[in-house]
Amino acid sequence: MSSTSTKPGASVAPGTSAAPLIKIAHLDKSYGAFKALEDMQFELRAGEVHVLFGENGAGKSTLIQIICGVQSFDAGTYSLFGENVTSLTPAVAHQKGVSIVFQEFSLIPDMTVEENLFLGHEMTSGGRLAKGAMRAKVQTVLDRLGFHLDPAARVSTLRRAHQQMVEIAKALLWDCKVLILDEPTASLTDQEAAQLFDIIEQLRSEGLGIVYVSHRMPEITRLADRVTVLRDGKFIATVNKADTSEKELVQLMTGRTFDEFFPHIKRDVGDTVLSFENVTLQSGLAENISFEVKRGEVLGFAGLAGCGKSEVLRAAFGLEVVTTGRITANGVSLDKHAPRKALSNRICYFPSDRATEGLAMHQSLISNSSIAALDDPVFSRGKTLLNRRAEKGFTEKMIDKLKIRTPGLNAKADQLSGGNKQKLMIARGLSREFDVFLFDEPTVGVDIQAKLEIYDVIKALTEEGKAVVIASSELAEVMHMSHRVIVMREGKIVGELDGEAVTEDALLSHFFDHGDEETQGQHAP
Amino acid sequence: MSDQAQPSGIDLRAVGPHLLLPLAIVGVVVLFALLQPAMLSGDNIVNIMKQSSLFFFVACAQLVVIITRGFDLSVGANVSLVSVASSMVMTAVMPLYGTGLGIALGVGTGLLIGLVIGAVNGVLVAYGRINPFIVTLATMSIFTGVATTISGGFPIFNLPEAFSYAFNQMIILMLPIPLIIAGLVAYAMHFSLTRTVHGRVLYVLGDSNEVAHVAGRRVKEHLFLAYVTSGVLASIAGLLMTAQTGSGEPNLGTSLVLNSIAAAVIGGASLRGGSGGISAPIYGALLIVCLSIGMNLQQINGSLQPVVIGAILIFGAALDAIKTKAR
Numbered sequence: 033m034s035s036t037s038t039k040p041g042a043s044v045a046p047g048t049s050a051a052p053l054i055k056i057a058h059l060d061k062s063y064g065a066f067k068a069l070e071d072m073q074f075e076l077r078a079g080e081v082h083v084l085f086g087e088n089g090a091g092k093s094t095l096i097q098i099i100c101g102v103q104s105f106d107a108g109t110y111s112l113f114g115e116n117v118t119s120l121t122p123a124v125a126h127q128k129g130v131s132i133v134f135q136e137f138s139l140i141p142d143m144t145v146e147e148n149l150f151l152g153h154e155m156t157s158g159g160r161l162a163k164g165a166m167r168a169k170v171q172t173v174l175d176r177l178g179f180h181l182d183p184a185a186r187v188s189t190l191r192r193a194h195q196q197m198v199e200i201a202k203a204l205l206w207d208c209k210v211l212i213l214d215e216p217t218a219s220l221t222d223q224e225a226a227q228l229f230d231i232i233e234q235l236r237s238e239g240l241g242i243v244y245v246s247h248r249m250p251e252i253t254r255l256a257d258r259v260t261v262l263r264d265g266k267f268i269a270t271v272n273k274a275d276t277s278e279k280e281l282v283q284l285m286t287g288r289t290f291d292e293f294f295p296h297i298k299r300d301v302g303d304t305v306l307s308f309e310n311v312t313l314q315s316g317l318a319e320n321i322s323f324e325v326k327r328g329e330v331l332g333f334a335g336l337a338g339c340g341k342s343e344v345l346r347a348a349f350g351l352e353v354v355t356t357g358r359i360t361a362n363g364v365s366l367d368k369h370a371p372r373k374a375l376s377n378r379i380c381y382f383p384s385d386r387a388t389e390g391l392a393m394h395q396s397l398i399s400n401s402s403i404a405a406l407d408d409p410v411f412s413r414g415k416t417l418l419n420r421r422a423e424k425g426f427t428e429k430m431i432d433k434l435k436i437r438t439p440g441l442n443a444k445a446d447q448l449s450g451g452n453k454q455k456l457m458i459a460r461g462l463s464r465e466f467d468v469f470l471f472d473e474p475t476v477g478v479d480i481q482a483k484l485e486i487y488d489v490i491k492a493l494t495e496e497g498k499a500v501v502i503a504s505s506e507l508a509e510v511m512h513m514s515h516r517v518i519v520m521r522e523g524k525i526v527g528e529l530d531g532e533a534v535t536e537d538a539l540l541s542h543f544f545d546h547g548d549e550e551t552q553g554q555h556a557p
Numbered sequence: 558m559s560d561q562a563q564p565s566g567i568d569l570r571a572v573g574p575h576l577l578l579p580l581a582i583v584g585v586v587v588l589f590a591l592l593q594p595a596m597l598s599g600d601n602i603v604n605i606m607k608q609s610s611l612f613f614f615v616a617c618a619q620l621v622v623i624i625t626r627g628f629d630l631s632v633g634a635n636v637s638l639v640s641v642a643s644s645m646v647m648t649a650v651m652p653l654y655g656t657g658l659g660i661a662l663g664v665g666t667g668l669l670i671g672l673v674i675g676a677v678n679g680v681l682v683a684y685g686r687i688n689p690f691i692v693t694l695a696t697m698s699i700f701t702g703v704a705t706t707i708s709g710g711f712p713i714f715n716l717p718e719a720f721s722y723a724f725n726q727m728i729i730l731m732l733p734i735p736l737i738i739a740g741l742v743a744y745a746m747h748f749s750l751t752r753t754v755h756g757r758v759l760y761v762l763g764d765s766n767e768v769a770h771v772a773g774r775r776v777k778e779h780l781f782l783a784y785v786t787s788g789v790l791a792s793i794a795g796l797l798m799t800a801q802t803g804s805g806e807p808n809l810g811t812s813l814v815l816n817s818i819a820a821a822v823i824g825g826a827s828l829r830g831g832s833g834g835i836s837a838p839i840y841g842a843l844l845i846v847c848l849s850i851g852m853n854l855q856q857i858n859g860s861l862q863p864v865v866i867g868a869i870l871i872f873g874a875a876l877d878a879i880k881t882k883a884r
Contacts, residue, residue, distance in 0.1 A: 392768045394764050394831045395761055399757060404773050407754075415754060418753060
C-alpha cells in the first residue's frame with residue numbers, strides 16, 4: 033500500500049527520496065505560560081498518510097493549526113515545500129497547496145453544495161459569477177471522489193455524512209499537495225468511512241501528503257504509513273506503522289498499558305421501564321417500532337446511518353412527532369410527548385450533536401450541568417429561585433467524578449475538548465434521578481481516554497439498575513457494550529440479537545438487505 | 558505551569574471589561590469638564606443622573622431580549638404610545654375624579670400598554686416563530702402610527718404637576734426619583750437574571766433554543782416573558798420621560814431604538830445572545846448620556862449626535878466581534 037505507482041499529473045514522486053513536504057523541528061508554541069507544544073518534531077513526505085495520534089489536549093490541533101497558518105509559533109523551524117516559513121496565513125497556506133478539513137463543519141447550511149465549495153474563491157468572468165465553469169469544476173471533483181452529491185442541493189438538507197463529503201470536496205477543489213484531515217470519520221458510518229479510505233488511498237497514490245488526525249485504531253491500522261504520537265504537547269515518537277502494534281501505540285499515547293477496551297457489564301434484568309408499541313413517526317424515518325427497555329441491561333441500536341435508530345431514541349425523548357402507536361414509561365402513556373415530559377418521567381437523553389442540542393457552548397459549566405434539573409427542589413426553590421450553592425457543589429462533584437478537565441467552574445463549555453464536552457453533557461444526566469438513559473452516539477469525536485471513562489459511566493449506571501439504551505454507528509461499540517441489540521434498516525426493526533448471539537457477522541448480516549449488491553466481504557477482519 | 562497561566566488569563570479577561578467602561582465614562586466626563594466646567598456643576602450632575610436613569614430603562618428593555626438573541630425595535634414606539642395614552646387618560650380623568658386617581662389611572666394605562674405591546678411581540682416571536690427583527694419592526698410602525706393617530710400628532714399638555722413632581726422632580730436623600738426607581742429596577746433585573754430559573758434559561762436559550770428545549774425548558778414561555786419584560790420596562794421609560802417633559806409627546810421615543818441598542822451593546826451585551834448582565838445597560842446608558850450632554854454643553858450641532866451614536870454602536874459590535882474571535 034505504501035508504495036504505489038505514480039499517476040499522471042502527480043508532480044511529486046512518492047517515496048522517501050524526495051525532500052519532505054513539511055518538516056517541523058524543535059517547534060515551541062505557548063499560550064501565556066501554558067506550553068501547547070514543546071520541542072515538536074514532524075515530517076510529512078509526498079505520497080504518505082501520516083497519522084497524528086494523541087489524546088485530546090495532546091497538541092494535535094495546535095500542530096495542524098500551525099501547519100495551515102491559523103496559529104503562529106514561538107520558536108523552532110517550519111519548512112513547507114522546502115522553504116522556511118516564518119509568518120504563514122491560512123490564505124497563503126491554501127494558495128501554496130495546503131488544504132484542511134476541519135472537524136467542526138465550516139459549511140453554511142442555507143447555501144447549496146456548489147456555493148459552499150466556492151465560498152470565498154468564486155470563479156468569475158468579466159465581473160460575473162462563472163456559473164457554468166464552476167458547475168463543471170464541481171462535477172469533476174465529485175466524480176473524482178466518487179461522491180454522489182447534487183451540487184444544487186442545500187447543505188442543510190444533507191445528512192452529516194454527506195456534509196462531511198462536501199467538506200472533503202471543498203478541500204480538494206483546488207490543487208493541493210498537503211491535505212489535513214481532522215478526525216474525518218467522526219460522523220461517518222463504517223460503510224461511508226470505508227469509501228473515504230478508498231479516496232484517501234487514491235489521493236496518496238497521486239502523491240499527496242496526508243496528515244490524518246484520529247484516535248480510531250482500525251483507521252490507523254488501515255491507512256497509516258507512519259504515526260507520530262503526541263502527549264501533553266510533547267513529541268513522543270514517530271513510528272512506521274509496519275513496525276508497530278496497536279498495543280504499542282496506545283501505550284505511547286497514554287503512557288500506560290492497555291488491557292481491555294470495553295468493560296464487562298453485569299446483566300441483571302429487572303422491570304420494563306420504557307416500551308414502544310407499533311410506533312410510527314411523522315417524519316417517516318421509523319415505522320412500526322416495538323420494543324421494551326428493561327432495568328439492569330444495555331440495549332443497543334445498530335444499523336447504518338439514516339436507518340432510523342437515532343430517531344427512535346429521539347422519539348423516546350419527545351423530539352419526534354409520533355403519528356401512530358404508543359410510548360409508555362413506567363406504565364404512563366406518553367401522549368403529546370416532549371423533552372420536558374420525558375425528563376419528568378425519568379428519561380434522560382444525550383444527543384449525538386453536542387454543538388446544536390447538547391450544550392449551550394457560551395455558558396458556564398455550572399449552567400450546563402444543572403440546566404435539565406432546575407425544577408428539582410435540590411437546585412431551585414419553588415422552581416423559581418436558583419440554589420446556586422447546590423449548582424456549584426454539584427458541578428464540582430461532577431468535575432471530580434467524571435474527570436472533566438477544565439480551566440475552571442466558570443469556564444464556558446466551548447473551552448472544553450470534545451471528550452470533556454461529552455462528559456459535561458453526561459453530568460447533566462446525573463443531576464436528577466432517571467430510570468432510562470438514552471445515548472445517541474455516546475463517543476462521537478471523543479478521545480480514547482474519555483471514551484473509556486464514558487464506558488465506565490454506562491457500566492456503573494447499568495449495574496445500579498438503570499436502563500441504558502445506546503444507538504451507535506460504531507459497530508464495535510454497540511456490539512461490545514450491549515447485552516441485547518436491535519438492528520434497524522430503512523426505518524424498520526429487522527432483527528434482535530441477545531447475549532451470545534451478538535456477533536459481528538450476525539449484526540452485519542442484518543445491516544444489509546440480502547438481495548442488495550452491498551457485500552459484507554469488505555468487513556472481513 | 559499551565560495551572561499558573563490560567564488564573565492570570567482569566568483575571569485579565571474578567572477585570573478588563575469591568576474597568577474599561579467606567580474608565581471610558583470617567584474619561585468622557587473629564588474631557589467635557591475640561592472644555593466646559595459646567596459639566597461638573599450640581600445641576601448638570603443631577604441632570605446626568607436623571608437622563609441616564611430614564612435611558613437605562615430602554616437599554617435594559619433591549620438587554621432582556623438581546624440576551625435571547627433577539628431585538629426590540631418597538632421600544633421607541635412603546636415610549637411614544639405610553640406617553641400620549643397615559644397623558645390622555647390623566648387629562649381626561651383628572652377633572653372628573655381628581656388628580657390622584659388621574660395619575661394612578663394614567664400610570665396604570667401606561668404600564669398596561671407596555672405589557673400589551675410586549676405580549677404582542679412575545680406571542681409573534683415565541684409562538685409564531687417569526688423573526689424578532691421583523692416582528693418588532695412591524696409593531697414599531699403600528700404603535701408609532703397609533704400614537705400619532707390618537708393624539709392627532711399634537712402634544713398633550715396640562716398634565717398634573719404632581720405627576721411631574723412624583724416621577725421626575727422629587728428628591729429623596731439627595732437622589733432624584735428617577736434614579737431611585739432605576740436603582741430598584743436594576744436590582745430586580747439583576748436578581749432575575751442571575752438568581753432565578755427564568756434568568757438562567759434566558760441565557761441558555763439565547764445561546765441555543767434547541768439546547769434549552771432538549772434540557773426540558775419551556776422555551777416559548779420564557780421567550781414570551783422576555784418580550785413582556787422588555788415592553789413593561791420600555792413603558793416605565795415612557796412614563797418617566799413624560800413626567801420629565803411635562804407633556805404627552807407622540808414622537809418622544811423616535812430616537813430611542815438605535816440608542817438603546819447602542820447602549821446595551823457598548824455596555825457588553827452580545828448580539829449573538831446568551832451574554833450580558835445588568836452592568837451593560839447601566840454603563841451603556843451612562844456613557845451615551847454623558848457624551849450627549851457633554852456635546853450639548855459644548856454646543857456641538859445636535860444633528861451630529863446620531864453620527865456619534867452610530868459610531869458607538871459599530872465600535873461596540875466590533876469589540877464584541879474581537880472578543881469572540883480571541884477565544
